Amino acid sequence: MAGRATARRHRHVGRDDTVSPACRIGPETLTAYLDHLDRADRAGAVALARGLVADGCSIADVLVDLVAVAQREIGRRWLTGSWSVAQEHAATHVSEVVVDALGAAVGTPRRGHVVMACVEGEWHALAARIVTEVVRASGWRVTFLGASVPARHLVSYLHQTGPDAVLLSCVQPNRLVRAARMVEASRTAGVPVLAGGPGFGPEGRWATAIGAAAWGATARDALPAGAHTGPPPPPPDDAYVAVLHRRRELVRLALGAVDPPAETAEDVAAGIAHLVDALVAAVRVDDDRLLLDFVGWQAQALTARGGRLLLDEVLATLERALTEHPRVVARLRAARSVVTAG
Incomplete structure (x- = not known):
């Protein structure tokens, strides 16, 4: 096989090949769809999507140019604190129902x-x-x-x-x-x-x-022509392996440094783990932008929730723990500058 x-x-x-060049999904349609999501109105969202297909839009048009765009707006609203996690989950569920409804029509x-x-x-x-x-x-x-x-x-x-x-x-x-x-x-x-x-x-x-x-x-x-495996990527450097092997220890050290209240400790630990993973990934692909962008995103989310100083302390703790890797420390210092600049 x-x-x-x-x-x-x-x-x-x-x-x-069902994409219709005549299909136009503009701001008014997006606003109407987001209104259905805001009210967790599954029937209204499905009816809107099916109506667009009936009017000549392809399934790809509706899913890519409406549902996916709306989902990015949902993420922005959560990030800025204007929507709660519950609102985000309810809206996402409505879009999942829309995807299922359109998928049922595929031949x-x-x-x-x-x-x-x-x-x-x-x-x-x-x-x-x-x-x-x-x-x-x-x-x-x-x-x-x-x-x-x-x-x-x-x-x-x-x-x-x-x-x-x-x-x-x-x-x-x-x-x-x-x-x-x-x-x-x-x-x-x-x-x-x-x-x-x-x-x-x-x-x-x-x-x-x-x-x-x-x-x-x-x-x-999603499916470009002539896909093949190609040559293998270059092996990662030793710093990547070293930081990856210390992942659990680094999370523990940072969590101890910020010492969050018991009711938030689990969420803080998860956030620290995500940050350490972003650091490891930045070292893996040798690109500072990855860590800087991720920290900028975390800083924005924490600012909306009053916890920006915690992020700086976590980065400082990681910096102190990884002094034997100068390039990793340089990445962490650059990330701290993103936090303090805000």
């Missing part, structure tokens, strides 16, 4: 087989669901493996099924090290990985650095 998959892997894989697959997966530890699965339905609408059979797929389980599934490609979603850059493990596992199985999501950086700059065959900016770009 793996050999048959390899033979198919180089056929042309194009964009969703029989006529192309090959691809697997869609989220990076291990990544629980934001709506973007991957959107990609799944857009790719299905273009004629492919897609197996959606869901959120947080362990690398060892992915490679076992690939050996069993021999798909043409893996579509890998990563929303947050601090998951990049786990994404690298999944890419390596897929390459071992001889299956190319097509990466997507902001976790791979602006213009997907970190996707090829970890061995992905390509990166797509939107769901429409």
Whole structure:
């Protein structure tokens, strides 16, 4: 089966051929859709989406240009504190219902087989669901493996099924090290990985650095032509390995330094772990921008919630703990400047 998959892997894989150039989804439509999300109005959101398809928009148009755009606005509202976690979850659920409703109208697959997966530890699965339905609408059979797929389980599934490609979603850059493990596992199985999501950086700059065959900016770009595994990425440096091995210790040290109240300790520990993961990922791909952007995002979120000083103390603790790695310390100092500048 793996050999048959390899033979198919180089056929042309194009964009969703149902995209309508006449379809226009403007600000008024987005506002109306967001109003349905704000009120957790599933029926209204589904009716709006189906109405657009009936008027000539393709499924890709509605999912990429409306649902995905709305989801980014939902994230912004949560980040700035204007929406609670509960509001964000309720709105996301409505969009999931819309994706399911449009996906039910997709016909029989006529192309090959691809697997869609989220990076291990990544629980934001709506973007991957959107990609799944857009790719299905273009004629492919897609197996959606869901959120947080362990690398060892992915490679076992690939050996069993021999798909043409893996579509890998990563929303947050601090998951990049786990994404690298999944890419390596897929390459071992001889299956190319097509990466997507902001976790791979602006213009997907970190996707090829970890061995992905390509990166797509939107769901429409999820299947570029002629995907192949290509040459392996360069091995990571020793500092990456050293910091990764000390991950648990670093989280413990930083948590002890800030000593949060018992009722918030679990959330603070999770935030510190995300930050350490972003540091490890920045060292892995040798790009300061990854850590600086992630810290800037965390600082914005914490400012809206009154905890910016905590972030500076965490970074200072990590800096003191990693003095034997000068380049890592330099990255942490640059990140602290982002926090203090705000």
